Amino acid sequence: MDTSRSPLEATGFSRKLAATIIIVYMIVTLIPITWMVATSFKSVDSAISYPPEVFFEPSLEGYVNLFTNRSRQPKDYLDSLPPPDTWYEELVRSREMVITGPSKFLPRYSNSLIIGFGATFFSVFLGSLAAYALSRFKVPLKDDLLFFILSTRMFPPIAVAVPIFIMYRKLGLGDTHVGMIILYTVVNLSLSVWLLKGFMDEIPREYEEAAMIDGYSRMQAFFKVVLPQATTGIAATAIFCMIFSWNEYAFAVLLTQFNAQTAPPFIPTIIGEGGLDWPAIGAGTTLFLIPVMIFTVVLRKHLLRGITFGAVRK
Amino acid sequence: MAEIEIKNLHKSFGDFVAVQNSNLIIENKEFFVLLGPSGCGKTTTLRMIAGLELPTSGNIYLDKQDVGYLRASQRDIAFVFQLFALYPHMNVRNNLAFPLKMQKLSRSEVDAKVLEAAKLLRIDHLLKSKVSSLAGGDRQRVALGRALVRRPKAFLMDEPLGTLDAEFRELMCLELRKLHDDIDATTVYVTHDQQEAMSMADRIAVMNEGVVLQADSPKVIYNKPKTKFVANFIGSPGMNFIPINEKISPSQSSIKLLDSSLNIPQQKEGTDSNENFLGVRPENLKLVSENGVKGNVFGVEYLGSRKILTIETQLGNIKIRVDSDTQVNINEQIQFDTLNNNQIIFDGSNDKALQSDFMS
Numbered sequence: 001m002d003t004s005r006s007p008l009e010a011t012g013f014s015r016k017l018a019a020t021i022i023i024v025y026m027i028v029t030l031i032p033i034t035w036m037v038a039t040s041f042k043s044v045d046s047a048i049s050y051p052p053e054v055f056f057e058p059s060l061e062g063y064v065n066l067f068t069n070r071s072r073q074p075k076d077y078l079d080s081l082p083p084p085d086t087w088y089e090e091l092v093r094s095r096e097m098v099i100t101g102p103s104k105f106l107p108r109y110s111n112s113l114i115i116g117f118g119a120t121f122f123s124v125f126l127g128s129l130a131a132y133a134l135s136r137f138k139v140p141l142k143d144d145l146l147f148f149i150l151s152t153r154m155f156p157p158i159a160v161a162v163p164i165f166i167m168y169r170k171l172g173l174g175d176t177h178v179g180m181i182i183l184y185t186v187v188n189l190s191l192s193v194w195l196l197k198g199f200m201d202e203i204p205r206e207y208e209e210a211a212m213i214d215g216y217s218r219m220q221a222f223f224k225v226v227l228p229q230a231t232t233g234i235a236a237t238a239i240f241c242m243i244f245s246w247n248e249y250a251f252a253v254l255l256t257q258f259n260a261q262t263a264p265p266f267i268p269t270i271i272g273e274g275g276l277d278w279p280a281i282g283a284g285t286t287l288f289l290i291p292v293m294i295f296t297v298v299l300r301k302h303l304l305r306g307i308t309f310g311a312v313r314k
Numbered sequence: 315m316a317e318i319e320i321k322n323l324h325k326s327f328g329d330f331v332a333v334q335n336s337n338l339i340i341e342n343k344e345f346f347v348l349l350g351p352s353g354c355g356k357t358t359t360l361r362m363i364a365g366l367e368l369p370t371s372g373n374i375y376l377d378k379q380d381v382g383y384l385r386a387s388q389r390d391i392a393f394v395f396q397l398f399a400l401y402p403h404m405n406v407r408n409n410l411a412f413p414l415k416m417q418k419l420s421r422s423e424v425d426a427k428v429l430e431a432a433k434l435l436r437i438d439h440l441l442k443s444k445v446s447s448l449a450g451g452d453r454q455r456v457a458l459g460r461a462l463v464r465r466p467k468a469f470l471m472d473e474p475l476g477t478l479d480a481e482f483r484e485l486m487c488l489e490l491r492k493l494h495d496d497i498d499a500t501t502v503y504v505t506h507d508q509q510e511a512m513s514m515a516d517r518i519a520v521m522n523e524g525v526v527l528q529a530d531s532p533k534v535i536y537n538k539p540k541t542k543f544v545a546n547f548i549g550s551p552g553m554n555f556i557p558i559n560e561k562i563s564p565s566q567s568s569i570k571l572l573d574s575s576l577n578i579p580q581q582k583e584g585t586d587s588n589e590n591f592l593g594v595r596p597e598n599l600k601l602v603s604e605n606g607v608k609g610n611v612f613g614v615e616y617l618g619s620r621k622i623l624t625i626e627t628q629l630g631n632i633k634i635r636v637d638s639d640t641q642v643n644i645n646e647q648i649q650f651d652t653l654n655n656n657q658i659i660f661d662g663s664n665d666k667a668l669q670s671d672f673m674s
Contacts, residue, residue, distance in 0.1 A: 206395040206397055207399050207401065209395070209399070216387060229401075229402065
């Protein structure tokens with residue numbers, strides 16, 4: 001018998017089993033993403049060719065189409081134009097088109113950034129204040145209050161779409177950044193209050209008591225002593241809130257149109273000649289993945305700690 | 315530094331009364347220990363002095379000023395927590411500087427004060443370290459440093475040595491007491507450990523069930539406890555209580571124990587109760603060969619320099635402290651007698667010690 005191994009460690013077989021499951025899961029998850037990224041580098045023709053091309057000549061056509069509006073022109077008109085100045089104009093001309101201007105992708109993308117980060121900031125900020133109060137003070141009807149907060153997430157948010165739509169129209173919040181930030185903040189708040197309350201409960205009161213004895217007000221103690229210790233929880237909560245507001249589709253379709261439309265409702269509407277422009281959609285989705293990916297990678301250390309935080313007493 | 319006075323202090327949490335009408339005066343430069351079993355209200359009292367809890371009724375005076383209902387930040391006192399409460403996201407220097415940052419001092423003044431406190435506690439080489447990398451004793455020193463860096467009127471400590479291991483605790487006891495003397499502090503120290511209390515305190519207040527039973531010097535607390543609880547709580551083992559089935563009258567100077575009579579210090583008070591107790595410490599009993607109280611040896615605890623015998627008698631189990639080279643066997647028949655004339659009679663009706671020649 002092998003006694004060099006601790007009895008708490010996994011055996012060789014269960015390790016191999018775990019590794020196999022992870023690898024299979026990884027492949028299943030990564031295939032669509034890989035296909036999407038690959039599509040973004042295909043030409044329009046090769047993207048819809050059958051059988052699908054696994055090996056293809058990479059092209060930036062999708063990205064060019066994503067960022068530009070183009071119009072088809074007769075050959076003699078194209079010939080009469082001066083030679084193209086840039087590589088992307090050349091690419092467009094080779095498809096017998098000219099660039100007529102930038103597309104709406106960039107404004108939609110920046111709407112997503114503003115609304116996504118704005119809603120995340122406010123959900124975490126307001127959530128941490130509420131969580132702190134619920135964790136530390138005698139709040140009348142505290143348990144009922146907490147249950148009420150939780151109950152706002154017991155139905156899918158879209159269930160209240162109609163009243164929200166009418167309310168937003170009356171209040172003039174429809175198709176505004178502020179409106180969308182408020183909406184996503186409210187939807188995220190219940191998650192954020194509950195998650196953060198758990199983290200706040202773990203932070204001993206002595207820290208803020210020490211600060212208050214040392215001459216700080218409770219508010220100062222909260223910001224200088226409690227919040228820095230809740231970074232783990234804040235990071236984990238922020239990731240969840242960010243992923244929700246970044247990906248949200250239904251409300252964005254319903255409530256935004258011109259001014260505050262985010263990227264999710266915009267990307268599928270990219271239409272080329274004779275149907276959907278798959279490489280451009282692939283390009284849009286690939287670019288859309290990047291911010292939330294960076295955000296998660298930056299905070300991943302905290303996320304992992306966040307999941308196990310409080311499980312074992314330190 | 316400061317004098318702290320507590321007047322009729324009362325605190326209840328719902329139905330639970332944590333502190334009952336306590337009165338205490340803690341003098342300037344005194345090392346004052348609040349001692350008692352857990353749940354006796356000592357920590358609640360300390361937290362009320364600090365301003366972390368508000369009294370239900372009563373007053374707290376700091377240098378004659380009523381601070382009972384002021385915020386903690388307005389009282390100019392420092393608190394050392396049992397778990398130290400060092401801020402883990404700051405290094406040692408920033409932990410020490412944290413209380414000073416509210417005082418609108420210049421950077422160089424803050425640095426000077428931090429360095430002074432660090433040198434006093436011999437942690438100046440650790441200033442740049444992370445708190446999490448420190449050993450228990452160094453964390454303790456940083457916590458003390460953070461308390462004394464702004465030279466508050468008083469130090470309040472809530473079992474600050476509770477989490478240290480035994481060996482280190484003794485060392486820190488000495489250091490704490492020396493620190494207290496060096497900086498002329500007024501210290502209120504909470505503990506449930508009587509050894510800590512006895513070794514450090516100028517005066518000890520023993521509390522139980524929210525009531526201050528006695529506040530005196532360690533010597534008086536040990537030798538002349540005013541109640542049965544104090545007599546039993548202080549000393550290890552605690553005092554023996556031998557039931558006496560007679561009414562005690564003022565000026566009485568002997569009592570009947572089984573068939574023999576025993577001299578006691580002349581009493582100045584009597585009792586109405588017929589069931590009273592004779593209190594005698596284990597070291598004030600001795601083994602004799604004749605004319606003593608008879609009993610069987612029930613247990614022997616060997617403690618190095620001495621032995622504690624538990625004797626089964628008709629009066630109940632009695633503990634006696636003897637030299638460790640005394641030869642006794644379990645179940646052996648022995649006799650014992652009192653050693654000094656310092657017994658205390660406790661009134662069975664209220665567990666209070668009676669006044670006598672010895673007690674006063």
